[in-house]
Amino acid sequence: MKQAKNDMIVSLRDIFVEFDGEVILNHINLDIRDKEFVTILGPSGCGKTTTLRIIGGFLEPNGGEVFFDGEKINGLPPHKRNVNTVFQKYSLFPHLNVFDNIAFGMKLKKLPKDVIKRRVTEMLAIVDLKGYEKRSVSKLSGGQQQRVAIARALVCDPKVLLLDEPLGALDLKLRKNMQWELKQIQQKTNTTFVYVTHDQEEALTMSDTVVVMNNGSIEQIGTPTEVYNEPKSAFVADFIGEANILNGTMVEDCRVRVLGVELECVDKGFGVNAPVDVVIRPEDIEVTSPEDAKLVGEVTDVVFKGVHYEMTVMCRGCEWIIHSTNCSPVGSEIGMKIIPFNIQIMNKMFLATENTFYAEVIAADEEQKKITVRVEDSEFDIENQFFEVGKRLAITLPPSALSIAGDGVGHLDDVYIESVIFKGEHNEIILESDRQKWLMQSDVDEQVATYVPMKFDFTKARFEIAEGEV
């Protein structure tokens, strides 16, 4: 099966991967242009390494098609793909020296000895390791091992080089250097680089295209400027750079209400009174005198960051972050002005503002006013409520009635944390159980892509008897 030839070197079509019943990649589509530096960016557990392993041929997707240079390559083993990989922990062969490590691929191709020797020498010059041929790889520093790993993969002259968090093990200074060097190498060798990282700064500085992934799906694809300035969702805004993310309501086209104040913006088409996420970058807020601005707040904290001051401002019960070269002292009252262009409006990741779920009453005690219900695979008691056994209840809980059970005993176990976004007042956490998604409000930061037990506060709940079958 052939696809129309274009400048796409790798195309993933509807790729689905599942492992032990858990969805790792949820029907993703991705096109990688030839000779481009593409970065796949996302938090750990988002599926970015899995995507890379599919391109490399180390993992066969459960569904979907992989195209390479127009040819379908599903099922083709790694050694037959014109792709090479730089592995996370370098994976240099400990029984071979630097020369033999780099020459490994060419020796397999049975190239003449003098060609191998010439190309290894050239490659060592590119990665800045001239004269290291006879060194044992275990005697090299992390940065040097890294460069040998890159040389070993690049010397095979692949059309696409896959890099799996190659700089993760290096310290900050070396990492910065290597970022620059990698970009240089990519341009010098004119090879497509597919680079996986969880470091947003790395992604922004090196790439031509950034692919932001979360929870097995692609959130946004764009140039570094696009994903930074025009994030498509609160997740992207939060993950890339710093951002003030607030709940807002679209009053009409180009007018949004945030914290009770109406602001002008440039986005349209969300409808009237639609709930939206509002994103404002800290450097886009102009500090003015209180009289000149609609939003007025009190500076609660100032940290000097070298280039700018990072100020924390309390405004209408929300915490705002402002980056400014001018410092306003702690305790002072300031005005915050934002030009319409810098207010980003996006659809909410979780549409409802409350959680509604269905429960079946399986036991009831009228005297004690207590019922036992079944929800998904769990059963638990609810105090101070009485409904007849067999009734199906629709229970509605506000986000603040949900919490993560610190003692490990929750009403629902193994709920997956999909995203955590700070919304000025609280963290807004989106969770996923077997049957539905949940919106939780929390003052605690939680680790995404983990499983936790979840607890409900039924004193805040609304109960209704639902029609229909259990």
Added chain:
Amino acid sequence: MRLKKPSIPYIAWMVIFTILPIALILYYAFTDDRGAFGFQAFINAFGYTGVFLKSLWIAFISTLICLVLAYPIGYFMSRQKKSVQNVLTMLFMIPMWMNFLLRIYAWMTLLQNDGPIDTMLSLLGIHTTLIGNQGAVILGMVYEYLPFMILPLYTVMSKIDTRLIEAAEDLGCNRLLVMRKVVLPLSIPGIISGVTMVFVPTASTFLVAQYLGGTDDLMIGDVIDKIFWSDHNTGSAIALVLMVAILIFLIILNLFGDEEAIAA
């Protein structure tokens, strides 16, 4: 080197159970039955050169068969999930919980004329003697010592990072080349300890040949066992020669593993 107090029990142990016995063997080997210094015991020992060489040969063949059998098993085990690995290790260990002699008796019963295997073969029209020959001795040896080859190979192989194998595939190795270029060189330490753990005991073992072999299949271990009681001196001399032969073998073997990279 300064000796630390906690090492004293081990030193005492070594002196009593290693140094002293060796010294005694040396003493008996270089004296005659009246305690006078001489080489008569070694001259007597020469009479057993044939058995000696045959023993080394059987040990060599048994070790080789163990290696060929154990290598793929070890590799297969090392690539399984941890839980599966544990179950497989257990399965290979269970026979070793039984007494050595009992296992040999079991093989005698299995292999004897009109025994289960012989009967089955006869039904198929194959008439042969399964016991009382060199083949039976080697079979017994391989059965006894195979776990000692599997375990060190498996241990070393399970330490080979899967990503190294993936890296080799990535650079153009098919499955066979992965084995030759990466797994084999990285498993040499396991091969060396496995070969050591099988060759040394098979070369000096006794009883296996007595029960499974014929009258002229006796091994040097059996010879030492038989003559030591009547002639301490000759018995000690043969034992000493065997020790030296094994020592030389081990030294040669370890030369192969002397690349510093392997240890890393």
